[in-house]
Amino acid sequence: MAASPSPAADYFAGRPAVRTRPPPAVLGASHRAAGTPGSPRTPLLGRSISSQFGTPGSFRAEQEEHVIYELGARHLSAGFAGESRPRCVMRFEPESGRRVGDYRGYEPNHTQKRNRRKKGDDWGAEYELYRNDVRALDLGLVEDKLGRAVRTVHANHLQLDQKPRKAVLAIPSLLPTPLLEIALKVLFNHYTQPPSIMLLTAPILATVGAGLRHALVVDVGWEETVVTAVGEYKEVFQRRSVRAGKMLTQEMSKALEEQAKKDAAMETVQVDAELAGDVTERMGWCRPRSDTPKNATLETAKRIPLPGHPSKSVTVPFSKLAEPAETALFATNATAAELDDHDLPLHQLAYNVLLALPLDLRAICISRIVITGGVSKLPGLKHRLLQDIQHLVETRRWDPIKHYGSATTHHQRVLSERNANISARKQRPPDDGIPLSPAKKPIQDSVPHSERLHDDIKDPITFKAERHASQGKAKDDVKNEVRGVETLGAWAGASLVASVRVKGVHEVEREEFLKHGLRDGDHVY
Amino acid sequence: MAAAFPYTHYACPCSDLTSTAPSSISKRISNNQPANADLTDDRTFNPHDPRANCALYPLDHLLFCDECDAIRCPKCWTEEIINWYCPTCLFEVPSSAVKSDGNRCSRNCYTCPACTAPLAVAAMPQPAGDYLKPTEPATEAYMLQCGYCDWSSRDLDVLFSKPTKITEQLAKQRKARLGSSGKEASDKDAKPNPVGHDTAFGSLTTFYKAQLSESGDAQNQFANSPYSSPANLQRIMNIYGGLSANTLKKSRETPQPMREARDSNEGFSTYTPDPVEHEATVISKLRSLSWEDTTTTEQRLAAPPNNYSRFADQLWPVATPLRTRKGKRCETCRHLISRPDSKVSHIRYKIRLLAMNNIPRIFMRPLHLPNPPPPNAAFRLRADDAVQAELQPNVAQQYILTIRNPIFETIKVTLATPGTTPGNVASRVTILCPSFPVGPAGDVWDEALSSSTTPASASNDGSRKAAMASLTGKAPEDADRQPEAGKVWDRTRNSTSVIVEIVPGPLKAPPSIVPKTEAELADQALDEDDEVLEVPIYVRAEWETVIDADAFGPGAKDDKHHGRQGEKVTKELAYWCVLGVGKIAE
Known part of the structure; x- marks a missing residue:
């Protein structure tokens, strides 16, 4: 292209070629010079016919990672x-916060030196x-x-x-x-x-990773357990509890120390956050809700070596390793009065979130419980949590009031009356034989508020979802039963x-x- | 610190710990300094601050940008990868294959998942009887074997038919194992569902893609057309072609929302509250196995396939991660400050601007060495060898602080240090002569050969003598000299020494009559490194240099920045460094 201007100018020899050869200084700039009015030429590249229809290459570049x-x-x-x-x-880890060139973490007796207990709030702060x-x-x-x-x-x-x-x-x-x-x-x-x-x-x-649109996500993390209700990929409602990994490892540490104290031969053993976390991850487990003591015959003892004391170890019965999960996550040893809003046990927390949801979403979410987070890998935890939620739902139904106290009889009477009402209404034949899609049904002002169909949600997505439902595509959706869904994680x-x-x-x-x-x-x- | 005393660490000025203007979000909150300390310039660098760990480097880890005249640390250089190679087989991996192989060697390099030692391919030992009566050509079988621990791929029941192409064979076996037997997969992932993690991910991906294309816009309807640009084609069709049947149908009905995944083919798996077999299997296995049979965190995190392995017999061999050779650029001026040779087997550098060659170097030694002098910690072989004596609190010690100048100009050095060291243990530090010149570096033989060229900072003591002293490494021996305030202790050609007096503070406060509260006691509890006496010193060097016209090339005639050719400009360099003196005795 750079060589083209001069022969081209010669070819259109209608006018005398004044500048047959560009001066050497401009050679590098011949691209710009090519557009001068003295040398009309057809552009060589087909691509520049129209910038609108060209550049196919730019579309492939979209596959960015x-x-x-x-x-x-x-x-x-x-x-x-x-x-x-x-x-x-x-x-x-504490080792990752060291100075460059500080290789202390690799010294064999290093952990022993570092065995300083941090109390209370500082538990696991280095981690x-x-x-x-x-x-x-x-x-x-x-x-x-x-x-x-x-x-x-x-x-x-x-x-x-x-x-x-x-x-x-x-x-x-x-x-x-x-x-x-x-x-x-x-x-x-x-x-x-x-x-x-x-x-x-x-x-x-986590919802996406489970293949769902709605879910009740129980994220058992380190500092907090977060229960989130997700509807149509949106976070709808969220509650938190401090019963999570941190508390679990703290309980594990207590259990191990207690056990070590029982083996009277040993002086006081301090179990730091690292060891407790390690034991929880490797050996911790969670027993099912109705664990019969028949397993006691299968009891085995686990020897857990203590880092820094090469010859020392703690021997813990296997059943003991399930205790921390019981106390930390499900609060089996605490009465309801002891629990505060910030440290509700997991099943209670999940139940409260479900209770706060609108009825439709609750029905969908309860059969889409997604348990995720680091602690959810604890063997048995997922099933235990589901069992506990199911138990709660069965005993309490969806009633926000736990105890009616002296009003119990009154409440039961009200309930039975309501039941009678509902059943009576159900027996009444429908007024209009044609089942209209709820979306197409006009909102009548005369209908009492409670019986209106979705006058408050005018979301187009909801419309679509309802039309979907009316077409019978989503009829096999599971609702109203406690069910967990596996997720691939966040x-x-x-x-x-x-x-x-x-x-x-x-x-x-x-x-x-x-x-x-x-x-x-x-x-x- | 793990480094042997005395040591010097240098702080890169890029950290906002060392610069004077802390950014708003990183204002110290937990610090017990008064709030206005941040506002003034005279904040001192606290080496016991946990943040200091991220700002201090040994000198050999730092580079220097000679365009910006600044120290560069890993935070303020950018890296670009020159090549990728396997550290075991030194095979250079082309950049196109790096990512698809997972940044791991795709040849036969594997490390042991249990102990990280390299694995070797070994032939399966044949039963003894076969040696004596070889009935038929025995089927050869190979395995990966660890030379350090007794792990081998037989633990996984993984055997190879040939000793080459281990990666392919291994991948095939893993795929078969994850795919065919669901039970294995569930064990593998320690999950109660029979669908493995990777399988589920794959099916979910296809599910979402299908759903998006179904519910999505009509834009991509020509995606399969032979024309390379679907958007353009669509544009033409919209202008000229009218609508195809497909488009008409799609435009008439608004797109449906994406539905949820329904079955395991779509990566969906559920569980119910009822006890399931998989879970019980995991627990009963856990019950029967010992502590050593479960995997450690390091083993699990060593490679992605092992992330969910709970038991030691599920650990998959780890392909050796690749290493890279990186060029480094200054972040501000994009100037190359380090560039290794691109060949893997060459260890030469094409460009390497070390901070060591550009900034004044500081080291410290006691003035009165104990007798006999303690051996260098690097030569300590046994744990019970003599360790360095700990510093006695409240006993004044004198140290020789030497500044060595690596550049070819005379520099003027000013040292500053807080009177008491920051941190929980307050030691008093006094530099007897904080401001002094240091002579230029040069070829060692320059002076020895020609005595006429005296260095610019020619001091009173003969430079020849100083040169000799620096050559032989012996300080002038006059034992009865006393350190004097304001006087330089010793001077050689390119180094100057001054005396520092340090009074180590006591680790514990003196017992008081008033009983202390719990909180006060907790405040006094020492942290991990508080007994280490570290002195922060602010070093400021100033020198004049002649503008070298060649250095900027013929094109650079920017007078504003560089000054005219041959003119002298003053340059300065300032940084914090930390001298580790020793441990204070209890």
Whole structure:
């Protein structure tokens, strides 16, 4: 192309070729010079006929890959969209917070030295990145730790080239805004420079990972258990309890220490958060609701070695290892009066959330209970939780009042009357024989409020769903029975979402974030 | 600290711990400093702060950008990968194959899932009888065997028919195992559903894709057309073609919402409150096995296939993760500061701007060495060998602080340190001579060969003598010298030493008459490294340099920034560093 101007100018020799040869200094700029009026030519490339219909190549470039991060209180997992598992799961540990070149963690008798007990609130603080109470949190330290973790993940596991890739960040819902800001800051400032980050919350992703639209997501995490009702991929209702992994490991530590004290030969053994967490993950289990003591004959004792004391170990009966889950998660040893709103046992919490839901959604959600989170891997936990929920539902029905006290008889009478009413109404033949679709039925003002059909929900999605239902497509949906649904977890859910290229509602652009930060919080929530 | 005393760690100025303007969100809250301390410039660097761990580096981990004249640490350089290779077989992996192989070696490199030692391919030992009467050509079988622990792939019942292409064979066996026998899969994932994690993920992906294309917009109707650009084709069709039957149908009815997955073919699996066999199996297995038969966290997190393995007999061999060779650029000016040779077998660097060659280096040793001097910690072989003596609290110690200048200009160094070290243990630190020049570095033989060229900072003591001293490594021996305030202790060609006086503080506060409350006692409890005496020192170096016209190339004539050719400019460099002195005795 660069050589073409001069022969072309010669070819159209209608006018004298004044500049047959461009001066050497302009040679490099012959592209620009080609458009001068002195040399009319046909463009050589067919592509430039019309910019509207050209450039097929740009469409293939859309197959961009996303990097997916999942941030938890104790871990960061990262990987690529379309893969079923994260490439790596980084846990935050005291050893990962050491100085560069400090190899103390590798010394054989190191754990023994570090055996300083942190009491109370500080339990496991070295093993977590953040806690939800940010008032006492050193945010700069969180940023440093997270930045280091992200660098390690990229250097050791992702090993990406320079191409900018969009990122997806899965976060627990209601992650404090300062923490979210830190996470975004770290990811945007990392040298891979993602152009935008899509934010997704864990309950929604767990729902996606289960293949559902509605679900009751029980996320048994580290600091809190979060029960979220999800309807049409939206978080509808949420309640929290502190009965989660942290309390579980604390109970496990107590149980082990108690056991060690019984083996009188030993001096006091301190079980730190690391060992307790390890025992919970490896040996902890959860017994079914009606565990008959016939298993006592099968009782075996487990020898658990203590790190730092190579020859020492604690011998624990296997049944004892199920106790912490009982006390920490299901509060079997506490009476109802002892429980406060923030530490409800899991089944009670799930029941309360279900009770607060509208009737239709409750019916759908109860047969779509999704249990996820780190502690949900405890063998037996899922079934135990379902059994307890079922038990609660069977004993209490959907009545928000637990005890009527002296009014019990009155209440029962009211109930029986109502039952009679309902059955009487059911026996009444329908007025109009033609079953109209609820969506098409006009809203009559004369109909009493309680009998109107969906005059409050004019959501197009609901209309569609109802039409769907009227066409009989969704007739096999299970409702009204307690049923659990397996989920692949939040990370895999995010991977699914990103791989089918769903556009996120909350997407943070890099330029905008670096310029303005999170715009007083309402940008995201 | 794990490093042997005395050590020096350098803080990169990029951290907001060391810069003067802390960003708003990382304002210290838990710190017990008064709130206005943040506002003033004279915040001192606290080496006992947990954040300091992320800001301090040994000198050999730092690089230097000579465009910006600044120290660069992993936080403020960007990395670009030059090549990927397997550390075991040193085979370079092309960048296109890296991701699909999971950033792991796809050849025969595997590490033991139990102990991370490399695995070797070994032939299965034949029964003894076969050696004596070889009836038929025995079917060869191979396995992966760990040379360190006694793990082998026989534990998994995985055997190979040939000693090559282990990865393919392994993948085939895993696929068969996950696919065919549901029970294995459920054990594998420790989940009560018979569908494995990966299978479920695959079917869910196809389900969602199908649903999206069904319910989704009519845009992609021409996706299968031979034309490369469906959007363009659609545009043409909209203009000229009218609507096809398919489009008409789709446009008439609004798209249906996506439905939920229904059966296991769509990746959907449920469970009921009734006790199930899988769960009971896991628990009874857990009951029968011992602690050692369950997997540790490290084993589980070592590779994605092992993430859900609960028992040691489910651990799958781990393919060796790839390593990379990375070039490093300064984050602000994009200038290359380190670039290794691209060949895997070469360990040479093409570009490497080490901080060691560019910033003044500081080290410290006691003025009066104990007799006999303690051996270097690097030569300590046994645990009961003599360890370094601990510092006695409240006893003044004198140390020689040496600044060595690696650059070819004379630098003016100013040292600053807080009078008492920050942290829970307050030790008093005094630098007797905080401001002094340090001579330029040069070829060691320069001075020895020509005595006429004296360094610019020629001091009173003969430079030849100093050069000799620096060559032989012996300090001028006058034992009765006393350290004096304001005087430099010792000076060689490119290093200057001054005296620092340190009074280690007591670890415990003196017992008081008033009984202390619980909270006060808790406050006094020492953290892990509080007994380590670390002195933060702020080093500021200033020097004049002549603008070298060649350094910027003929095109760069930006007078504003670089000054005219041959003109002298003043440069300065300032950073915090931390000297680890020793442990304070109880």
